[in-house]
Amino acid sequence: MISVIIPFYNDLTSLVNCVRSLLRETTPIEIVIQDDCSDSVDFHDIGVLLPFANAYRNRERLGFGGTCNEGARNATGDILFFLNQDTKALTHRWPQKMLLDFHSRVGILAPMLLFPAKSADPRRPAGKIQSIGGEYRI
Numbered sequence: 818m819i820s821v822i823i824p825f826y827n828d829l830t831s832l833v834n835c836v837r838s839l840l841r842e843t844t845p846i847e848i849v850i851q852d853d854c855s856d857s858v859d860f861h862d863i864g865v866l867l868p869f870a871n872a873y874r875n876r877e878r879l880g881f882g883g884t885c886n887e888g889a890r891n892a893t894g895d896i897l898f899f900l901n902q903d904t905k906a907l908t909h910r911w912p913q914k915m916l917l918d919f920h921s922r923v924g925i926l927a928p929m930l931l932f933p934a935k936s937a938d939p940r941r942p943a944g945k946i947q948s949i950g951g952e953y954r955i
Contacts (some may be wrong), residue, residue: 819912820847820894823902824884827855829862831903836867838905844912846898851888854878922940 821839825832836848848870852860854877863872873891875884889897898915900906908914 818894819896819898820849820892821898822849822888822892823900825850826853829919831859840913847894849888849892851884853884857859892908899955
């Protein structure tokens with residue numbers, strides 16, 4: 818099984834949108850939400866809004882890396898998929914496609930990031946694909 822681990826801090830709207838994008842899939846996945854001691858969100862609201870997800874809260878602020886590690890400890894899947902709370906799974910059947918590329922000689926896979934054509938965030942160039950090799954205008 819694939820465990821989708823979402824490190825979370827404060828932005829409940831982004832989290833709900835992210836998780837909703839995962840629900841279109843038919844492949845069974847475990848959704849793990851790891852809260853890094855959010856101070857503007859009541860932890861119990863996560864369970865009310867997303868009762869099908871496994872939500873955990875850090876005992877203290879750990880930052881992004883520590884929160885990912887805690888999420889990995891709480892996950893039960895054989896494959897761990899880390900997804901930021903402000904992203905969405907856009908490709909249908911992404912778990913099946915990912916599993917096709919995953920085999921005994923591959924230890925890690927990275928997604929292709931597609932920034933929307935209109936972006937309000939100057940750090941995210943509009944209409945570009947980002948990959949390890951650089952950015953490409955589409």
